[in-house]
Amino acid sequence: MRLNMDCIRAVLLWVEENQKIESIVNGELNQFMSTQIPQHIEEYSAEDVLYSIRQMIYSGLLDARVGTSEIYSIRDITPKGHEFIGGIRSNDNWDKTKAVAKKAGATTLGAVINISSKIVAEIIKSTLMG
Numbered sequence: 001m002r003l004n005m006d007c008i009r010a011v012l013l014w015v016e017e018n019q020k021i022e023s024i025v026n027g028e029l030n031q032f033m034s035t036q037i038p039q040h041i042e043e044y045s046a047e048d049v050l051y052s053i054r055q056m057i058y059s060g061l062l063d064a065r066v067g068t069s070e071i072y073s074i075r076d077i078t079p080k081g082h083e084f085i086g087g088i089r090s091n092d093n094w095d096k097t098k099a100v101a102k103k104a105g106a107t108t109l110g111a112v113i114n115i116s117s118k119i120v121a122e123i124i125k126s127t128l129m130g
Contacts, residue, residue: 005101005112007044007052009094012061012085014041015077034064034072056081059109080113087116093123 014037020030034053038046053072056062061081064072077085088094097116101107106115 001047001051003055003107003109004044004048004052005098005109007041007048008056008109009085009088010041010044011037011049011052011056012077012081013089015062015074016082016085019077032074033067034074037074055109059113061109084113084116087120093119 015032018032018040034050037053038044038049041049044052053062053064053074054070057064057072057074059080060078061084062074063076063078064074066072088097093116096119097112100115100119101112104111104115106112
C-alpha cells in the first residue's frame with residue numbers, strides 16, 4: 001500500500017485538534033481508537049487513514065497501544081510528532097515540503113520529516129538574517 005502524506009498530515013492535525021486533558025488531577029489525555037478516526041477525516045478512505053496511523057506509530061509520531069486485530073488506542077502525539085506537525089501546519093510550509101520531496105523522489109515518511117525540518121530551519125535562518 002502506498003503512503004499518503006496528505007492523509008498523514010490530516011490525521012495528525014485532527015488528533016492534535018481533538019485531544020483534550022480528561023482529568024486535571026492526573027493529567028490524562030483522552031484516547032482515540034484508530035477505528036474512530038476515519039469517520040472524521042472524510043477526504044481519505046478508511047484504509048488510507050488506518051494505514052497512515054499505523055505508519056505514524058511505527059515512525060514514532062504517535063504513542064499508541066496495540067489492541068486486538070490491530071486496533072490502536074492512540075494515547076498521544078509524541079514530541080517528534082509535535083515537531084513534525086509544527087513544521088507542516090502552515091499550507092505554505094507543507095506545499096514546500098511536498099515540492100522538495102517530489103523533486104527528490106523522496107516518498108518515505110522519514111524523508112518527508114527530514115525535509116520539513118530542513119525547510120523550517122531555512123525559514124528561521126532567513127528570518128534571522130533578514
